[in-house]
Amino acid sequence: MNWVSQNLGFIAGLLSDHIVFSLVPVVIGLVLAIPLGWLANRAGVGRTVVVNLAGLLYTIPSLALFVFLPVVLGTGILDPVNVIVALTVYSLALLVRTVADALEAVPPVLVDAATAMGYAPVRRFLAVELPVSVPVILAGVRVAAVSSISLVTVGSVIGFGGLGQMFTDGFQRDITAEVVAGIVLVVALALVVDGLLLLVGRLLTPWDRAARATRQGATA
Amino acid sequence: MNFLGWLVDPAHWSGPGSIPQRLVEHLGYTALVMIIAIAIAVPLGAWIGHTGKGGFLVVGSANGLRALPTLGVLVLLVQWTGLGIIGPLVALVLLAIPPVLAGTYAGVRNVDAAVVDAARGMGMRGRGVLFGVELPNALPLIIGGVRSSVLQVISTATIAAYVGLDGLGRYIIDGLSTRDFPQMIAGSILVALLAVVADLALAGLQKLLVSPGLQTAGTGRRVRALATRPTDNAARAA
Numbered sequence: 001m002n003w004v005s006q007n008l009g010f011i012a013g014l015l016s017d018h019i020v021f022s023l024v025p026v027v028i029g030l031v032l033a034i035p036l037g038w039l040a041n042r043a044g045v046g047r048t049v050v051v052n053l054a055g056l057l058y059t060i061p062s063l064a065l066f067v068f069l070p071v072v073l074g075t076g077i078l079d080p081v082n083v084i085v086a087l088t089v090y091s092l093a094l095l096v097r098t099v100a101d102a103l104e105a106v107p108p109v110l111v112d113a114a115t116a117m118g119y120a121p122v123r124r125f126l127a128v129e130l131p132v133s134v135p136v137i138l139a140g141v142r143v144a145a146v147s148s149i150s151l152v153t154v155g156s157v158i159g160f161g162g163l164g165q166m167f168t169d170g171f172q173r174d175i176t177a178e179v180v181a182g183i184v185l186v187v188a189l190a191l192v193v194d195g196l197l198l199l200v201g202r203l204l205t206p207w208d209r210a211a212r213a214t215r216q217g218a219t220a
Numbered sequence: 221m222n223f224l225g226w227l228v229d230p231a232h233w234s235g236p237g238s239i240p241q242r243l244v245e246h247l248g249y250t251a252l253v254m255i256i257a258i259a260i261a262v263p264l265g266a267w268i269g270h271t272g273k274g275g276f277l278v279v280g281s282a283n284g285l286r287a288l289p290t291l292g293v294l295v296l297l298v299q300w301t302g303l304g305i306i307g308p309l310v311a312l313v314l315l316a317i318p319p320v321l322a323g324t325y326a327g328v329r330n331v332d333a334a335v336v337d338a339a340r341g342m343g344m345r346g347r348g349v350l351f352g353v354e355l356p357n358a359l360p361l362i363i364g365g366v367r368s369s370v371l372q373v374i375s376t377a378t379i380a381a382y383v384g385l386d387g388l389g390r391y392i393i394d395g396l397s398t399r400d401f402p403q404m405i406a407g408s409i410l411v412a413l414l415a416v417v418a419d420l421a422l423a424g425l426q427k428l429l430v431s432p433g434l435q436t437a438g439t440g441r442r443v444r445a446l447a448t449r450p451t452d453n454a455a456r457a458a
Contacts, residue, residue: 056416059371059412059415059416059419060412060416061374061378061411061415062379063375063378063379063389063392063408063411064407064408064409064411064412064415065408065412066408067392067404067407067408068408068409068412070405071223077401077404077405143286146286146287147286149287150288150289150290153289153290153291153292154289154290154291154379156291157379157382157393157396158396161291163289164289164291166292167289167291167295168295168382170295171295171298171299171383176296176299179296179299180296182289182292183288183289183292183293183296186287186288186289186292187284187287187288187289190286190287191287
């Protein structure tokens with residue numbers, strides 16, 4: 001592990017690149033997935049189209065998508081934007097289904113009650129349906145974030161992979177310590193982000209905690 | 221759009237390194253890896269699901285796979301075993317096992333307890349229950365696991381061209397080293413097509429193999445939803 005202690009600056013730079021490359025797509029994906037998921041949940045045909053299109057996009061291997069996107073986007077083939085857009089596509093494909101499922105699972109009684117209390121559709125969506133969907137949506141965001149963190153590394157084959165460059169560099173210069181350190185860092189980053197998202201979920205759904213406490217109190 | 225020219229060029233359709241040859245290589249690796257992975261994961265998953273021992277390990281391995289960077293695993297195994305076909309193939313098998321294992325485990329585990337009770341009431345014993353009732357009922361989830369595993373292997377085999385494996389990934393990696401962008405783009409289209417066609421073929425196989433009783437309107441929809449959701453997510457590790 002001498003290699004690691006001698007290259008801390010290099011690793012720190014890759015780590016910050018990695019965080020940006022992997023998490024920006026998840027944020028963009030989520031912001032786009034909420035209105036699209038709402039739309040898919042409202043319209044029956046829209047749902048079929050969205051779910052099938054998302055499934056199709058999700059099927060395309062990452063390296064192929066990284067290389068093919070420039071044809072669609074008109075970007076250079078070695079432009080880091082391709083990696084970010086590709087990961088956004090994957091996050092969106094995953095999250096649009098999650099959002100649609102989450103909204104579908106909101107108990108109709110709740111929606112009716114909100115309507116009866118005078119909530120207009122938009123306010124009802126933002127104040128009732130979306131908050132109630134948080135646990136399911138968050139589960140999807142956790143999957144998207146962890147996948148994205150691991151997928152970024154594939155980008156290093158075409159030059160932009162954050163911590164993945166430790167794999168290509170370690171391969172070319174035959175430094176096993178670098179490769180092992182890279183794997184450990186990617187997995188650790190995924191675990192940390194996953195844990196943080198879990199915490200965010202707890203903070204966003206205080207009623208869930210209250211319900212859990214009551215349940216535990218009842219059984220004790 | 222000169223990648224279309226590359227794709228239709230007759231020179232790329234015969235001889236060494238031609239599209240049919242690379243396609244056969246890619247499919248051959250995928251088939252070999254899947255046979256080994258299924259031979260390991262289905263019996264193990266069925267046993268764990270049947271006995272209920274060690275279920276947390278299965279769920280943990282499927283979730284952990286998502287975080288594991290496939291390129292890192294490939295490079296590491298090639299550094300251990302030396303250049304050649306063994307390192308990449310071992311890496312592919314390791315990555316192919318968790319989805320099948322999780323699908324089989326969840327499938328056997330989620331078989332309706334009343335169905336198992338009925339089978340026992342009819343006089344079936346351990347082995348008969350497993351092969352006659354639990355496995356057929358688990359089939360939608362097992363095939364769901366195989367589907368996401370196949371996608372994972374096709375995707376990772378492409379990346380494995382970086383560490384020297386043949387197959388369609390060669391076009392992307394070789395095109396990159398010679399700055400032959402039309403070749404790279406044509407290669408990426410071929411890989412994407414292969415993945416989509418393979419997934420559709422397996423979906424068809426799923427319809428063919430799964431008992432019609434499990435595909436009827438209500439339950440069928442539920443089973444399909446289960447079959448596609450968690451395993452799809454696992455597939456996106458490459």
